[in-house]
Amino acid sequence: QATHLSDYRPPAYRVTRTELTFDLDPAATRVKARLHLERHPERDAGLPLTLHGEQLSLKAIALDGEPLEADEYEIDAAGLTVHRVPERFHLDTEVEIAPEANTALEGLYQSNGMYCTQCEAEGFRRITYYPDRPDVMATFSTTVIGDAEREPVLLSNGNPVERGALPNGRHFVTWEDPHPKPSYLFALVAGDLEKVEDSFTTMSGREVTLQIWVEEENLGKTEHAMASLKRAMAWDEQAYGREYDLDLFMIVAVNDFNMGAMENKGLNIFNSAAVLTHPHTATDAAFQRVESIVAHEYFHNWSGNRVTCRDWFQLSLKEGFTVFRDQCFSADTNSPAVKRIEDVSFFRTAQFAEDDGPTAHPVRPDHYIEIGNFYTLTIYEKGAEVVRMLANLVGEAAFRAGSDRYFERFDGQAVTIEDFVGCMAEASGLDLTQFMRWYDQAGTPEIDAHGEYDYANAEYRLILRQRTPATPGQPDKQPLHIPVRLGLVGTKSGRDLPLTLEGETLGSDAVIHLREAEQEFLFTDVSEAPVPSLLRGFSAPVKLRFPYGREDLAFLLAHDGDGFNRWDAGQRLAMLALDDLIAAHRNGVEKVMDTRVIEAFRGLLTAETDDRAVLAEMLTLPSEAYIAEQQPLVDVDAIHAARTFVKQGLATALRDDFLRVYRENRLDEPYAPTPAQIARRSLKNVALSYLMAIEDEEGIELARQQFEADHNMTDVRHALTLLTHSSRDELSEPALRAFGEKWAHDTLVMDQWFAIQVTRPQPDVLDRVKFLMAHPAFSLKNPNKVRALIGTFAGQNRVNFHRLDGEGYRLLADVVIELNRLNPEIAARLITPLTRWARFDEQRQALMKAELERIRAEELSPNVYEVVEKALA
Ligand code: ARG
Ligand code: ZN
Numbered sequence: 001q002a003t004h005l006s007d008y009r010p011p012a013y014r015v016t017r018t019e020l021t022f023d024l025d026p027a028a029t030r031v032k033a034r035l036h037l038e039r040h041p042e043r044d045a046g047l048p049l050t051l052h053g054e055q056l057s058l059k060a061i062a063l064d065g066e067p068l069e070a071d072e073y074e075i076d077a078a079g080l081t082v083h084r085v086p087e088r089f090h091l092d093t094e095v096e097i098a099p100e101a102n103t104a105l106e107g108l109y110q111s112n113g114m115y116c117t118q119c120e121a122e123g124f125r126r127i128t129y130y131p132d133r134p135d136v137m138a139t140f141s142t143t144v145i146g147d148a149e150r151e152p153v154l155l156s157n158g159n160p161v162e163r164g165a166l167p168n169g170r171h172f173v174t175w176e177d178p179h180p181k182p183s184y185l186f187a188l189v190a191g192d193l194e195k196v197e198d199s200f201t202t203m204s205g206r207e208v209t210l211q212i213w214v215e216e217e218n219l220g221k222t223e224h225a226m227a228s229l230k231r232a233m234a235w236d237e238q239a240y241g242r243e244y245d246l247d248l249f250m251i252v253a254v255n256d257f258n259m260g261a262m263e264n265k266g267l268n269i270f271n272s273a274a275v276l277t278h279p280h281t282a283t284d285a286a287f288q289r290v291e292s293i294v295a296h297e298y299f300h301n302w303s304g305n306r307v308t309c310r311d312w313f314q315l316s317l318k319e320g321f322t323v324f325r326d327q328c329f330s331a332d333t334n335s336p337a338v339k340r341i342e343d344v345s346f347f348r349t350a351q352f353a354e355d356d357g358p359t360a361h362p363v364r365p366d367h368y369i370e371i372g373n374f375y376t377l378t379i380y381e382k383g384a385e386v387v388r389m390l391a392n393l394v395g396e397a398a399f400r401a402g403s404d405r406y407f408e409r410f411d412g413q414a415v416t417i418e419d420f421v422g423c424m425a426e427a428s429g430l431d432l433t434q435f436m437r438w439y440d441q442a443g444t445p446e447i448d449a450h451g452e453y454d455y456a457n458a459e460y461r462l463i464l465r466q467r468t469p470a471t472p473g474q475p476d477k478q479p480l481h482i483p484v485r486l487g488l489v490g491t492k493s494g495r496d497l498p499l500t501l502e503g504e505t506l507g508s509d510a511v512i513h514l515r516e517a518e519q520e521f522l523f524t525d526v527s528e529a530p531v532p533s534l535l536r537g538f539s540a541p542v543k544l545r546f547p548y549g550r551e552d553l554a555f556l557l558a559h560d561g562d563g564f565n566r567w568d569a570g571q572r573l574a575m576l577a578l579d580d581l582i583a584a585h586r587n588g589v590e591k592v593m594d595t596r597v598i599e600a601f602r603g604l605l606t607a608e609t610d611d612r613a614v615l616a617e618m619l620t621l622p623s624e625a626y627i628a629e630q631q632p633l634v635d636v637d638a639i640h641a642a643r644t645f646v647k648q649g650l651a652t653a654l655r656d657d658f659l660r661v662y663r664e665n666r667l668d669e670p671y672a673p674t675p676a677q678i679a680r681r682s683l684k685n686v687a688l689s690y691l692m693a694i695e696d697e698e699g700i701e702l703a704r705q706q707f708e709a710d711h712n713m714t715d716v717r718h719a720l721t722l723l724t725h726s727s728r729d730e731l732s733e734p735a736l737r738a739f740g741e742k743w744a745h746d747t748l749v750m751d752q753w754f755a756i757q758v759t760r761p762q763p764d765v766l767d768r769v770k771f772l773m774a775h776p777a778f779s780l781k782n783p784n785k786v787r788a789l790i791g792t793f794a795g796q797n798r799v800n801f802h803r804l805d806g807e808g809y810r811l812l813a814d815v816v817i818e819l820n821r822l823n824p825e826i827a828a829r830l831i832t833p834l835t836r837w838a839r840f841d842e843q844r845q846a847l848m849k850a851e852l853e854r855i856r857a858e859e860l861s862p863n864v865y866e867v868v869e870k871a872l873a
Contacts, residue, residue: 213253
C-alpha cells in the first residue's frame, strides 16, 4: 500500500480546465464536473485514463458529450478508469456525496451547518473524480448552488463572475480562478456568514479587497487577523518582492478543522482558533499564533500556490520554506530573540522526540502509506531549519536572488526540492551537494565538541565530531554539512574575542563549516582563555554536547555576546542541577538545591534589563517534556519531583525578588498585543508562578486578584491555571466554576477551560478527564475539543498520563479507537505519546504496547494503521 518517491511519473493525462457545479444538500450534494483533458507529452498515447475518487456515487458519465457504456469504464474503491480515450477530450461526470455524514473533515463537509472543504492533501477525490495530484494544474470555474436563506453566502476560489436567483428559493454564484492550480487548493464555503472588509494596495498599485468571513457572533474577533494580514502582505513585498495576484483575498473561520488553516487560492480556510481573537477571549500566545498563521497561509500564495510541489514527497518544499518565511515575519514584527527561543525550545522538545522515535522520517520522506500522517514537525519545522541554514550559508543577498530566481523560473509549475536548492546554488555559486543530505537523512545529528586553550601559543583548538544515530530504515548515516555559528568569550574581559581561523580574520562571531565526521579548527591570536559559545542562534538542528562546567555556564549566562546562547547557557545550567536531583530522587537520597542556580537567577532578577521578554524566558525552567528528552530513560515522577523542587527552591530563596518583579510589571493601560506589553505580562506571570509554586500567601492573593480583575485573557488564564494547579480545592473550584459559567457560550474559551483542568497535577485528574468528556461543551467530532481535552492530557500531564496502573494509556487508546472511525487523521495524531514507549521503564513499556496492540486489533484506517505498525515494529 505504500507510495514511493522513486515511482514518480508524470500523469498520463493532464487537465487544462476544470468546470464544476455544486448543487448543495446536506445528505445528497450533486457535483457535476467537466474536465478538459489532454495526453501528457511525456507519456505514451493510448493509455487508459485513471481518476482518483473515493466514497462517490456516480450518477452520469460522458466523454466528449457521449454517455459511456458500462463496459467502457470501471470503478473501484480508489477511483475510476476509462479504458480508451482520445488525445484531447472532455469528460463529464456527475456524482452524489453526503457532506453531513463526513466526520473525517476531508473533502466537502458541514461545520455548524455551514459547508466547507479541506482538500490538501488528497481530499478532492472525495468531491469528484479527478487526477488528484499536485502536478496537475488547471484553471477552475466553480458554480455553487445553495438555498438562498440557509446559504446566502456562496464562496469559491478566484473572482465572482456571475450570480443570480433560481427556482425553489435557490440561488447561485459562479467563481472563476484564472491561476492554474492543483486540486488540493480548491475550496468552497457556503452558509450564513458575515464579513469584515478592508483593502490593501499592492506595490504595483493593485487594489485588493480583503474579507474575513465569520459567524455573526464572531464579528468582533477579526481585527487582529485583518491587521496581521495587511502586515504580512506588505512584508512579503518588501522581504521577497512578492505581490498578491487577485482582486479579492478571503479568509473564512470554521469551528471543525483538522489543522490550523489552509492556503486555498484566494479563499483561505481557518480553524476558528487560528484566526479569532479578542483581548477577553484570547491570550497573548493566541494573538501571536494567529498573526503567524495568517501570515503563513498568505505567504503560501507564492511558496506553495504559484510554485507548488511536484508530488507529496516534496511537501517540505512549500511547508519548510513557508514556515521559515512566517518565522522571519514574526521575528521582524515582535521580539526576534524571544521568537527564536520559543521556536527552538519547542523544536528541541517535540521534533527531537519525533526524530528519536519509530515514526522518524527525513524532511523529504521516500515512501508513505498515508500522506496525511506526514504533516509533521520534521516536514514543517525541521524543513524550516534546513531553509534557515541555507539562508545563513548563502548569505542574505544570494538568498534573495535565489528565491527571486525560484519564483520566476518555476511560476505556474509543480517542482521539487532540487529545483529550490538549485536556485540557491546558482545564486551563490556554492556547492550544495553535501547539504542535500539534510533532506534525505532522518534523525538528529549529534555533535561532540571539545576545546583546548594553549596559553603559550595563544591558540584555541576546537574539535568537533558529528554522528547521526540510526533511524528506522536508515541504519547508516553520512556526515552532514553543518554550519556552526560560534564565538569565543574571553574569561578575563567577559567579551567576545576577535576570531582568526587558519590565518583568516572572521570578526567575533563566525560560522565554521563542519563537513567531516571529525574536524579540527585552530583559532590563533586568542589573547585570553575563552569559554566557547557554540551553535549560536541554534545555527543547525543538532544536539551539541560540550563538557561545560557550572562556572562556565554561569559565566556564559552573564557574558555571552549572543542572546540566544545566553538563554541556552541558563537552560544547560538548570539541566545540570536537574540531572543531580533526578538521580537523587531515584536513589532515595535527600535533594539539595544547587546554589549556583539560585545565584544565577538572582543575578538575572537584579540586573538592569530592557528586554523583559527574554528575561521571562531565562527565568523559565526547561519543561518536563524537554527534560525527559535529555534522559536516557524517562522517569516521569523523578522529573516532576526534581523540577518542582528547583522551582520551589528558587521561589523560596528569591521570593522578594519575584514579588518585586511582579509588582513592577503590572500594567494599567488597555490591553494591546504589542511586544512591550506582552513582555511585561509574561515576566509578571513567570514571577507569579514561582510564588504560587510555594503557595505563598501574598502570591495567592495576587493570583486571585489577577483572576478577578478580569483584565484580559492572558492574565485571567494564567491566574486560573495557577489556582487550578494549587493543592487547595477552595482556590480552584470556585474560580473554575465562575469561568466555566461565564464562558459557556464561547466554544474557543471552553477549550481553554478544558485544557487548564486536565493539566492539574493532582492524581484524581483522570476522573476529571472522563467527567469532562461527558460535558455538553465537549464533542469527539470537534478536533479542537479533542486536542484541548485528550491531547493536552496525554501530551502535557506527564505524571498522570503515565500512571502505573495504565489507566491513562487506556483512556487514550479508547479515544483513538473511536476516532479511527470518525476522523482518522486526528486519531493517528493522537497516538503519538504511545509511540514513545521505548523511552520508558519496562512496566510502562508493556502497558503502552498492550494498548497499541489493542488498537491494532481493530479494523483500521490507513492513517492509524501506518502509525501503529511503525510503533510496534
Ligand atoms: N497546507 C496547510 C498549511 O500548512 C496544512 C494542510 C494540512 N492538511 C492535512 N491533511 N493535514 O498551512
Ligand atoms: Zn503551510
